[in-house]
Amino acid sequence: DVKVTQSSRYLVKRTGEKVFLECVQDMDHENMFWYRQDPGLGLRLIYFSYDVKMKEKGDIPEGYSVSREKKERFSLILESASTNQTSMYLCASSLFSGGEQFFGPGTRLTVL
Amino acid sequence: TQLLEQSPQFLSIQEGENLTVYCNSSSVFSSLQWYRQEPGEGPVLLVTVVTGGEVKKLKRLTFQFGDARKDSSLHITAAQPGDTGLYLCAGGSNTGKLIFGQGTTLQVKP
Numbered sequence: 187d188v189k190v191t192q193s194s195r196y197l198v199k200r201t202g203e204k205v206f207l208e209c210v211q212d213m214d215h216e217n218m219f220w221y222r223q224d225p226g227l228g229l230r231l232i233y234f235s236y237d238v239k240m241k242e243k244g245d246i247p248e249g250y251s252v253s254r255e256k257k258e259r260f261s262l263i264l265e266s267a268s269t270n271q272t273s274m275y276l277c278a279s280s281l282f283s284g285g286e287q288f289f290g291p292g293t294r295l296t297v298l
Numbered sequence: 299t300q301l302l303e304q305s306p307q308f309l310s311i312q313e314g315e316n317l318t319v320y321c322n323s324s325s326v327f328s329s330l331q332w333y334r335q336e337p338g339e340g341p342v343l344l345v346t347v348v349t350g351g352e353v354k355k356l357k358r359l360t361f362q363f364g365d366a367r368k369d370s371s372l373h374i375t376a377a378q379p380g381d382t383g384l385y386l387c388a389g390g391s392n393t394g395k396l397i398f399g400q401g402t403t404l405q406v407k408p
Contacts, residue, residue: 190340195338217394219395221398226307226400226401227400228304228386228398228399228400228401229341229386229388229398230398231395231396234394234395236394244395276340276341278340283394284328284329284390284391284394284395284396285390286331286343286346287341287343287388287396289339289340289341289342290340291338291339291340292338292339292340
């Protein structure tokens with residue numbers, strides 16, 4: 187059974203904290219993605235990676251960075267969390283560029 | 299910038315009714331994917347359409363890709379409470395990214 191797992195389902199952090207969200211996939215996929223999901227806005231792409239150590243900015247990269255040291259793991263970093271980063275964060279992976287994406291269950295992050 | 303406009307945003311219907319969700323753009327997409335997301339879970343792919351005019355059926359769900367590959371629709375016949383969820387369309391672009399619509403929240407009441 188193919189899987190994308192995310193390190194936490196719920197997370198509460200304080201403004202200014204550095205936050206790490208981890209994502210692991212077991213499908214040997216080249217492509218990995220980080221989205222945030224807010225009501226009425228759909229899924230907005232933060233960053234994606236098409237290979238180890240490679241990363242590309244998505245539509246809303248400000249305030250975020252990513253790391254992909256191993257093929258199966260893609261980390262999202264909030265350098266200094268702010269209240270407007272309170273959201274649902276979804277990680278996904280895909281075998282082919284533009285192909286079906288497999289999603290993790292999401293991390294609901296609250297920044298106080 | 300490629301955009302996908304999805305409508306309606308919210309739909310609340312009685313069990314047994316039919317409904318259609320629309321996904322429209324001024325841009326051409328190489329493919330159109332439809333996902334369903336249930337509370338507390340990530341989206342799961344329902345179908346991918348790739349050819350203009352293509353129609354695919356998944357039990358009571360019918361998906362259509364417009365002839366010009368700029369729009370798509372999802373039609374559900376005789377909706378069931380189990381169809382409740384968030385439906386997302388996503389267009390495949392030449393950059394390898396998916397462009398997602400805003401989503402349609404469907405509630406089917408027994």
